[in-house]
Each structure stands twice: as C-alpha cells, then as structure tokens.
Amino acid sequence: MTEQGKLYDTFQFSNLVNNQDSGNELTFIIASAFGFDRLVLESRYQLLSLSPMTFNHEMAAVVLVEQLFRVGNYANGGSYHK
Numbered sequence: 835m836t837e838q839g840k841l842y843d844t845f846q847f848s849n850l851v852n853n854q855d856s857g858n859e860l861t862f863i864i865a866s867a868f869g870f871d872r873l874v875l876e877s878r879y880q881l882l883s884l885s886p887m888t889f890n891h892e893m894a895a896v897v898l899v900e901q902l903f904r905v906g907n908y909a910n911g912g913s914y915h916k
C-alpha cells in the first residue's frame with residue numbers, strides 16, 4: 835500500500851482479491867512514513883493505493899481491513915458493500 839499505487843474502487847478491489855489463483859497468497863504491506871525503497875517500487879509487486887492522501891499507519895490499516903471485510907462480505911452474498 836502506497837500513495838503511488840493503483841487506485842481501485844470496492845468492486846475492482848473485490849475482483850482483485852477474489853480472483854487470485856488458489857495457490858497464491860495475498861500479502862499487504864503498508865509503506866513506512868518514508869514510503870517504500872526504490873527497489874520495492876520497481877519490483878514485480880503490485881502497488882495499491884487507498885487514496886492519494888497520506889494516512890498514518892493505524893488509519894491505513896483500519897481502512898484496509900474494512901475494505902477486506904467488505905470484499906469478503908460481498909463475495910459471500912452479503913450487502914455490506916453498499
């Protein structure tokens with residue numbers, strides 16, 4: 835997670851999370867206050883953004899967990915995604 839990453843709406847994020855190959859794991863890493871090292875930004879990892887705004891780490895973690903809850907709820911037929 836970095837402000838330089840790609841922005842997704844909830845449904846795009848849901849597709850990204852729910853359409854993973856069964857053998858692949860998703861790992862989310864929130865950049866430090868100084869961002870990621872250049873090597874990480876240039877790597878093969880997919881960079882995501884919660885917002886073009888900067889959040890403190892605690893807030894970024896809460897927003898990410900809330901979005902993951904929405905994705906799981908939506909994938910299981912729930913209505914929390916609205």
